[in-house]
Amino acid sequence: MKEKKKKINKFDIAIIIIIIAIIVIDQISKIIVQNTYSMGTDSNSGTIYIVTNLIIIVLITRFMLSQNKFIDKILKVFLSFIVAGGISNLIDRIARGYVLEWINISRIEWLPMFNIADIFVLAGWILVVGKFTYFTAKELRQKVEK
Numbered sequence: 001m002k003e004k005k006k007k008i009n010k011f012d013i014a015i016i017i018i019i020i021a022i023i024v025i026d027q028i029s030k031i032i033v034q035n036t037y038s039m040g041t042d043s044n045s046g047t048i049y050i051v052t053n054l055i056i057i058v059l060i061t062r063f064m065l066s067q068n069k070f071i072d073k074i075l076k077v078f079l080s081f082i083v084a085g086g087i088s089n090l091i092d093r094i095a096r097g098y099v100l101e102w103i104n105i106s107r108i109e110w111l112p113m114f115n116i117a118d119i120f121v122l123a124g125w126i127l128v129v130g131k132f133t134y135f136t137a138k139e140l141r142q143k144v145e146k
C-alpha cells in the first residue's frame with residue numbers, strides 16, 4: 001500500500017518564508033538595539049509564559065495545517081503573523097530569559113514598550129478578528145436576505 005505524500009504548495013512555502021523573515025527581522029533588531037544602544041527593557045518570562053506561548057503557537061499551527069483546505073490564503077497570512085511573533089518572543093524567553101522590549105512611544109504614556117514581534121502578534125490578532133467579524137456579518141446578511 002502506498003502512502004499519500006502531502007505536497008507543499010507554493011503558497012505554503014511563502015507562509016514559511018514569511019514566518020522566518022519576521023523572526024529574523026525581530027531577532028536582528030533586538031541584537032542591534034542591545035549591542036548598539038544599550039537600551040530596552042525586559043518583560044517577564046517565567047515558565048508559565050513559555051508554556052502558554054508554546055501552547056498558542058502549537059494550537060494555531062495545528063489549526064492551519066489541519067484546516068489547510070478550508071481556510072483562505074489571507075487568513076493563513078494573518079495567522080502566520082501571530083505564529084512568527086510568538087516564536088520570536090519564545091526564542092527570547094528561552095535564550096535570553098526575557099523578551100527584549102525596545103520600542104517606546106514616550107508621548108503615549110499608557111502604551112507599554114514593545115518589539116517588532118509584538119507588532120506582528122497584535123496585528124495578526126486584530127486582522128483575524130476583523131476577518132471573522134466580516135465573515136460572520138456576511139453570513140448574517142445572507143440569512144436575513146433569505
